[in-house]
Amino acid sequence: MSAALQRLRLVRTESVGPVTYRRLLARFPTPEEALDALPALARAGGRATAPRIPSLAEVEREYTALAKLGGRFLFLDEPGYPDYLAQLPDAPPAIAVLGDAALLSAPSVGIVGARNASANGMRFAELLAADLAPRLSIVSGLARGIDSAAHAGALRAGRTVAVIAGGLDAPYPPENAALQQRIAETGAVVAEAPLGTAPQGRHFPKRNRIIAGLALGLVVIEAAARSGSLLTARLANEAGRELFGVPGSPLDPRAKGANDLIRQGAHLVDCAEDVFANLPVYPAPRGAPRLPGFAEPAPPARDEAASTDELTRARRDVAPLIGLEPVSVDEIARRCQLSSAAINAVVMELELAGRVEMLPGNRVARLEEL
Secondary structure, three states: OHHHHHHHHHHOOOOOOHHHHHHHHHHOOOHHHHHHHHHHHHHHOOOOOOOOOOOHHHHHHHHHHHHHHOEEEEEOOOOOOOHHHHOOOOOOOEEEEEEOHHHHHOOEEEEEEOOOOOHHHHHHHHHHHHHHOOOOEEEEOOOOOHHHHHHHHHHHHOOEEEEEOOOOOOOOOHHHHHHHHHHHHHOEEEEOOOOOOOOOOOHHHHHHHHHHHHOOEEEEEOOOOOOHHHHHHHHHHHOOOEEEEEOOOOOOHHHHHHHHHHHHOOEEOOOHHHHHHHOOOOOOOOOOOOOOOOOOOOOOOOOOOOOHHHHHHHHHHOHHHOOOOOEEHHHHHHHHOOOHHHHHHHHHHHHHOOOEEEEOOOEEEEOOOO
């Protein structure tokens, strides 16, 4: 338990995101050594005060509260953490689980779609999930509309995994509290956020990447352009998962997202057999084909050493190249003519200083005026 608590301290430390967490543990032998190094790294990034690191007592209270709730933590790179989710370059360092944690490593398919879904869309989501559930677990986000219908259909014939944006003790939307409890009793509920966290807008993209990461493939039903469901589809595509779309009327704006996915190469779905026929063999090979409309993800950073001269140059040159719009770390390295090791080290310092944020696809964006 002591090792788990130290990991949780690092996870909950201010400005330590999923990518930085991995880089810290690649650079330092233990979480304790990484925690000891954080103040100096943040100062190198331009921060006047050290990031807030929770005390051992704080994380022990969270650990105990989750256990009393009936849940447990799964930590990245430790036994029990879902293999598929661990493949993401920004996989959550720790997830809290209520229910059967082993279900997260079982073959599954995600079903997502509009919150303001049509009656027909919700009916199809429920029927499709019920037909898929005897052979696959169904992963969705417990939102109103398509998500809720997919969970309900899965519960009729099998098991389902709900990934939520807030803490496990903060069901959202409130009317789905009973549904969340049913899922916890027969399947699993997953959260990255600490207990007591009320879901906010910035939490939902993080939730969406977990949905994409857990599943072999993703079915999109009724998704408007620029919707959260299409963000989940992009993340699934970047992770090499199979994409499926349920076609809809071109007169319905809710059908545009799924219709566009099909136009770009996603598998058309009008029954469960369309999913079974095109889902990869479990476990799926890496490097699965991706749709042409989506960007390729960058590989995870390797733990390499940078020279003192390179770090000095990188600390001078990298920050001005990071703007409010996300930019690839590889593009920064190309413009600076510096090694990836130096760029990654300085970006980590800037993130720990609270000045930039690492994003999926090995991209970085500025959080304040540098």
